[in-house]
Amino acid sequence: MKCAQCREKAVIQMRHHRLALCRPHYLDWFVDQTGRTIEKYHMFHRGHKLLVAVSGGKDSLALWDVLWRLGYTADGLYIHLGITGEDDYSTRSEQYARDFAAERGLQLKIINLQETYGGTTPSLAARTHQGKQRPCGVCGLVKRHVMNANAAQYGYDVLVTGHNLDDEASVLFSNSMTWTVDSLRRQAPVLEEAPGLARKAKPLCRFYERETAAYALLRGIEYIEEECPFAVGNRTLYFKEILNRLEAEHPGTKYNYYMAFLHARKNGLFAATAAEEVGEMHRCPVCGQPTTSTERCAFCRLVGQNA
């Protein structure tokens, strides 16, 4: 297989784009496509101050690298979740994020859950009925809260995450299976700012997961390859596997599924009625983030923070 640009040997084939590229042209293509996605969805501009949610994994580090190359002002935020596993997963992940930032002279903020909130993700999850079995839900809650709190506290304009198309398609698949319309409404490349919530953007949302991994590997970015010990066997991975089976037989299935959803969403298929838009949201008296509760939000209840 030859590179479509230079006819040298290709290192990656993207069947859904009918495109094969060599290393240098793939790296250029990836950066260029990210820039196009940022512009297409009006995510942010160079005057904005960005906060990148960094996990030490391939997606977030690839994203941070591309934003840096494109000339955006982007600091990183690493949340030490206190996940240990066999080889101290969170501490090793943090080291990848630290090394990445140090090599490029970038600013990395680190929030240690144990030190800041008095508990790790597993220990906080163990306080809840569902979290005892699987802490992923609590992990999502904690990360969302900490990211929003830090974006607000330090005056960032946009919170940027490394969600890729496989992430988006698996969530879409999950929400479609149950027709969770509220969640479908909220799934988009950009989520606008709301009281207590930062504007959020996902510049990698049109890349397959193997494409973000290929970018990280070809760029020489070192990242944590191991899976989070709690993610093994979870529903996200299961849905991704199902979608990849479809993709293998019909290249472009995942891409078309997600892009057609965005198109339908843009055309109002999931638009809320005026009554639904008003909703029943309140502000948490402790942290100020929005909540459906009339008292403390789920995060503040979880960590035991009182007004």
Next chain:
Amino acid sequence: MTVKLIVRKKEHEVPAGLTVQQAIRQIGLHPEAYLAMRDGEMIAEDEVLREGDTVKLIAVISGGSGA
């Protein structure tokens, strides 16, 4: 006449002459979920594996807390 595939520290052997895609399928995995590295270089899925090759397969699918 074999090729060694390494996936997460576990070794598999497949016959030489298969493409990367065929080799990944042969050990029961989905090609979409892996990238192949030979001698530190990424190789495309149509690359034919030669006798004595050692190929590291990098899992690319991760399952965080969702989008």
